[in-house]
Amino acid sequence: MREVTEEQLRACFVNATRRELEQLPMPGLHETIWDEREYLGWRGERSSRIGYIVHWRGDELVGVVVRAAPGGLRPGIAAMCSMCHSTQPATQVRMFSARLASLDGDTGSSIGTYLCEDLACSHIIRSGPPHLTSPARIAARGAALLERLERFTARVERATREARGG
Numbered sequence: 232m233r234e235v236t237e238e239q240l241r242a243c244f245v246n247a248t249r250r251e252l253e254q255l256p257m258p259g260l261h262e263t264i265w266d267e268r269e270y271l272g273w274r275g276e277r278s279s280r281i282g283y284i285v286h287w288r289g290d291e292l293v294g295v296v297v298r299a300a301p302g303g304l305r306p307g308i309a310a311m312c313s314m315c316h317s318t319q320p321a322t323q324v325r326m327f328s329a330r331l332a333s334l335d336g337d338t339g340s341s342i343g344t345y346l347c348e349d350l351a352c353s354h355i356i357r358s359g360p361p362h363l364t365s366p367a368r369i370a371a372r373g374a375a376l377l378e379r380l381e382r383f384t385a386r387v388e389r390a391t392r393e394a395r396g397g
């Protein structure tokens with residue numbers, strides 16, 4: 232992923248309300264290893280259910296605000312993240328929903344998806360035994376992950392626009 236600035240982050244969200252933007256917690260951009268990321272994902276304060284997902288679409292930075300469903304999946308089962316397609320213990324995958332909101336408010340609708348609970352798919356696909364994490368395999372998984380994510384954020388963007396009637 233190409234590096235981003237705080238200013239770019241503030242301007243990139245397609246479904247953030249004014250209040251969410253005012254309270255946007257900044258991720259640690261200086262500590263980020265950009266070469267090892269397909270997208271930037273981070274969560275709000277500890278008690279917050281909000282998460283943020285940002286990626287480049289060509290030269291355009293696209294961000295979506297998501298909200299973790301209250302209560303996790305049933306422990307003891309396996310679950311799969313819809314973006315990185317990693318199968319993990321259910322406690323590490325959550326249902327998140329992107330509300331179709333604009334600066335001035337919420338339309339009441341949302342689009343849901345299962346995501347790694349800490350929004351760190353890029354880290355997940357780089358962890359594991361060597362035969363699963365060769366450079367070629369990581370590149371392929373990374374490309375597929377980004378493609379799925381682009382589809383998701385484009386869907387949120389389109390539906391938000393439609394919900395607002397334009």
Ligand SMILES: [Zn+2]
Pocket residue numbers: 312313314315316317346347351352355
């Ligand atoms: Zn994931």
